[in-house]
Amino acid sequence: MNGRSTHETSETSRPGHPEAGAALVESLARLIEAGQRDAVLAQLAALHPADIAAVLGHVPFEQAQTLFEWMPLALGSEVLCKLGDNFRGRLLADLAPEQIVPLVDSLDTDEAADLLADLPPDKAPEVLASLQDAETVAGLLGYGEETAGGIMATEYVAVSRTWTVAQAREELRRHAERVAEALDVFVVDTRGRLEGSVSLKSLLLSPPDAIIGEIMNPAVVSVHTDVDQEEVARIMDRLDLLSLPVVDSGRRLVGQITIDDVVDVIREEAEEDIQRMSGLSGDEEPTDSLWRMAGLRLPWLLGGLAGAGLAALVVGSFEDALRQAVILAGFIPIVMATAGNVGIQSSAVAVQGLASGDVWADDMPRRLGKEIAVALINGVAAAAVVGLFVMGLSFFADIHNPERLALTAGIALIAVILLAAAIGAAVPLILHRFGIDPALATGPFITTSNDILGVLIFFTLASSIYLP
Amino acid sequence: MNGRSTHETSETSRPGHPEAGAALVESLARLIEAGQRDAVLAQLAALHPADIAAVLGHVPFEQAQTLFEWMPLALGSEVLCKLGDNFRGRLLADLAPEQIVPLVDSLDTDEAADLLADLPPDKAPEVLASLQDAETVAGLLGYGEETAGGIMATEYVAVSRTWTVAQAREELRRHAERVAEALDVFVVDTRGRLEGSVSLKSLLLSPPDAIIGEIMNPAVVSVHTDVDQEEVARIMDRLDLLSLPVVDSGRRLVGQITIDDVVDVIREEAEEDIQRMSGLSGDEEPTDSLWRMAGLRLPWLLGGLAGAGLAALVVGSFEDALRQAVILAGFIPIVMATAGNVGIQSSAVAVQGLASGDVWADDMPRRLGKEIAVALINGVAAAAVVGLFVMGLSFFADIHNPERLALTAGIALIAVILLAAAIGAAVPLILHRFGIDPALATGPFITTSNDILGVLIFFTLASSIYLP
Numbered sequence A, B: 001m002n003g004r005s006t007h008e009t010s011e012t013s014r015p016g017h018p019e020a021g022a023a024l025v026e027s028l029a030r031l032i033e034a035g036q037r038d039a040v041l042a043q044l045a046a047l048h049p050a051d052i053a054a055v056l057g058h059v060p061f062e063q064a065q066t067l068f069e070w071m072p073l074a075l076g077s078e079v080l081c082k083l084g085d086n087f088r089g090r091l092l093a094d095l096a097p098e099q100i101v102p103l104v105d106s107l108d109t110d111e112a113a114d115l116l117a118d119l120p121p122d123k124a125p126e127v128l129a130s131l132q133d134a135e136t137v138a139g140l141l142g143y144g145e146e147t148a149g150g151i152m153a154t155e156y157v158a159v160s161r162t163w164t165v166a167q168a169r170e171e172l173r174r175h176a177e178r179v180a181e182a183l184d185v186f187v188v189d190t191r192g193r194l195e196g197s198v199s200l201k202s203l204l205l206s207p208p209d210a211i212i213g214e215i216m217n218p219a220v221v222s223v224h225t226d227v228d229q230e231e232v233a234r235i236m237d238r239l240d241l242l243s244l245p246v247v248d249s250g251r252r253l254v255g256q257i258t259i260d261d262v263v264d265v266i267r268e269e270a271e272e273d274i275q276r277m278s279g280l281s282g283d284e285e286p287t288d289s290l291w292r293m294a295g296l297r298l299p300w301l302l303g304g305l306a307g308a309g310l311a312a313l314v315v316g317s318f319e320d321a322l323r324q325a326v327i328l329a330g331f332i333p334i335v336m337a338t339a340g341n342v343g344i345q346s347s348a349v350a351v352q353g354l355a356s357g358d359v360w361a362d363d364m365p366r367r368l369g370k371e372i373a374v375a376l377i378n379g380v381a382a383a384a385v386v387g388l389f390v391m392g393l394s395f396f397a398d399i400h401n402p403e404r405l406a407l408t409a410g411i412a413l414i415a416v417i418l419l420a421a422a423i424g425a426a427v428p429l430i431l432h433r434f435g436i437d438p439a440l441a442t443g444p445f446i447t448t449s450n451d452i453l454g455v456l457i458f459f460t461l462a463s464s465i466y467l468p
Helices: A002-007 A018-033 A038-045 A049-056 A060-071 A073-081 A083-095 A097-105 A109-118 A126-131 A132-142 A163-176 A199-205 A231-237 A261-275 A288-318 A317-322 A326-356 A361-393 A402-433 A444-466 B003-006 B017-034 B037-044 B049-056 B061-070 B073-082 B085-093 B097-105 B109-118 B124-130 B134-141 B165-175 B202-205 B229-238 B259-278 B290-317 B321-325 B326-356 B361-393 B402-433 B444-466
Strands: A184-188 A194-199 A243-247 A253-258 B183-189 B196-197 B243-247 B252-256
Touching: A002 A326, A002 B049, A018 A038, A018 A049, A018 A194, A018 A326, A038 A060, A049 A060, A049 A073, A060 B259, A073 A097, A083 A109, A097 A109, A097 A126, A097 B073, A097 B361, A109 B196, A126 A132, A126 B444, A132 B134, A163 A184, A163 A199, A163 A243, A163 B037, A184 A253, A184 A288, A184 B049, A194 A199, A194 B124, A194 B243, A194 B290, A199 B202, A231 A261, A231 A288, A231 B165, A231 B259, A253 A261, A253 B097, A261 A326, A261 B134, A261 B252, A261 B259, A288 A361, A288 B196, A288 B326, A288 B361, A317 A326, A317 A444, A317 B252, A317 B326, A326 A402, A326 B321, A361 A402, A361 B321, A402 A444, A402 B183, A444 B097, A444 B326, B017 B049, B017 B061, B017 B073, B017 B109, B037 B061, B037 B444, B049 B073, B061 B085, B073 B085, B097 B109, B097 B124, B109 B124, B124 B134, B165 B183, B165 B202, B183 B202, B196 B202, B196 B243, B196 B402, B229 B243, B229 B259, B290 B321, B290 B444, B321 B326, B321 B444, B326 B361, B326 B402, B326 B444, B361 B402
Parallel strands: none
Antiparallel strands: A184 A194, A243 A253, B183 B196, B243 B252
16 A cells, blocks of 8 residues: 555645646646657656546546556556546446456456446446456445445455464465555454454464464454444444454455455544535535536435425415514524524534444434423524614514514424424434434435425414414 | 354344344343343344343433343453443443453553543543553544554564575564464664565465565554554555554564445445534433434534524515515525535535545636536526526516516526535535545535625616616
């Protein structure tokens, strides 16, 4: 892994930096137009594959295609691993299967499986069949993409408990090329069942004739291939593990997950949560086409619009009340904004607690109670502010019976805040209990339902307290 | 690090699991009440420190204090590292400095510095002065909490390029206890300046008489102590590094950051982003008191309320228009919900792009253009839906001039969506350029300003298109 760091020593010249990025893209564009392949490759040689991937997303797509075609095979493979799924699919769509096979062959099996999963369905089988590790990759494709089996690498070093440290070192040497990410060596019995692990550090510090069975950690934590990747991340983070062996139902070792995979999982899951909370589909990439972006976002907008339509109908059903006191319309923004803000606060806290594992299933009553108590405190504060606002306004504008209006608005606000907090906190917890991603609920859905109920509560209270 | 995994082999009995958690907390509570220290410790012995930390947050605070006091020193230190900052502060608040010192002494210097930073200001200096590594810890406290210096460990193994592999192994052995997280060994010159790195794997696979200078990676990437932790995480993730040496202005090696630190940083930053986007302060913990929670959330609510008050004044200023056509009030929820949803989508995309480094500074015009184009597509779609909604409604309700109302609502919606998308995308990019965290802008702030402008646009258009 550290081999990659030979690509650069300074972090100030990376293309992400304002000036460097624009200048680089421009100079590459000129060279590509001029067909100067060697000059282009010379420029790319100074960059890390991750940076080249970033550059591809910043030049026109045709230039990205040319750049990619010009790259030597090994570099092309490394860059592919660093691209977003959609962009990678577009880039590979025009290549023939026989061009794709060598690119995939030079990847680790887990990366190969990821890449195959994104290939168009007409190409994937042909590419798969021609791979060197076709069988292993096909096996990996059988696991869910977000499970331990889906993210594990099948490259690992396994030794026997009866071996000496010297033998284990020799085994590691034999696999050094293939297993780039060796952080621990795993101990298996004759039937391949996991028995323990030995860290590289203890392999390095133990005498050559020490027996593996005596220096290994026999209480090694492992996960089954079906375990969700979020759970994998939590386990490794919680137990401070650098690598985690993955076993099948017979406790046979089938792969390993290393800490750098977990970094990717945590990033992905966090991005997914933010996207879902924001009414995005979770797989939008900056390089996607306009129509794809619009298509991914529209369903959420239309869902929100449907909810808003209901809120509009609620407002419409109080037309008489509005006719009597048109000033009530001014409270719609106040009620909606407050309901929305409180609902998002409570639901974000619930979603985070669930994501981090802080919230246990039996915590629900206690968590809800706490959210409602916090809402009551802040509801009273917000009611006081709005009440004072109405009273203050009555000195400048002609408001009928301002005391009663202030009272109505204050009571409505407390009720709305209590309800929004309860819904915001309860819905994620309930969804989680039914195995649905709670982040889905947090954004537009909770905001919309709180809007509708908020407007309903306000106008009902206004009709019975303020108007008669 | 893997030593910790001896605590357990199965992941099904962890307290996070519904039944196990509740039962454990109950049984501990009974044992604590009965003063059965030994029985309590026997139960805790089966748990990982991270799980014990979780249990502390789930029992009443007085029981948590008792539990913590009963723990042996080493366990107490490990558990402390896994607690939230606020909770840890409360737990240590009642201890005398001479009780805190031994707990801190058994931590790595970076963890010790973190812990000291959370101590009450009247205790921290006294604890610091009594520490074994007082000088190092004091040095660490001088770095910003979210910089490379603030998260680095000063425990690392440094060797000379003239040494043999055997000598380097001996050095590693000497420091094995102190440096729990040795993934690479660093090469420094006689003045302590970083010259290269050697991975444990190549130390293990090279012959004992090989010279370090010949097997080291001379192009090792390092960061200065002042580099922001988010940038550190991006570099290590991008370059797939397991450890990153930290240097001072003279390029002298002063510490190392390991990949597990980065996992924490990514998690923290993602949580912070979600909290800021949701109108939370970013340092709320589930174990915080009601008043603290309420106090942390109230400013955001009051800010939202102030914005909503402005929107209410805008509505109020169109009182005459509303009196003429009270049906216009029904469009307030539609305009607000749509402006809010579009603004959040666009801003979340911008915030994520900035966080991941996908967005370069010179991308701004292109990104904005794309957001506005997507908004135009979805604006037209949303306008069509609302227009049809109005026309459909006119069959059931008495609506004056429904065609013109549908046209007004449609144009207003397109305008609102365009504006909301532009504001949502531009504000984070602008804030980022001025060095302010763009996530701050995403939640309540953008929603509120879009609400105000949305209502203003709608009523202005309604006054000039629909009413005359």
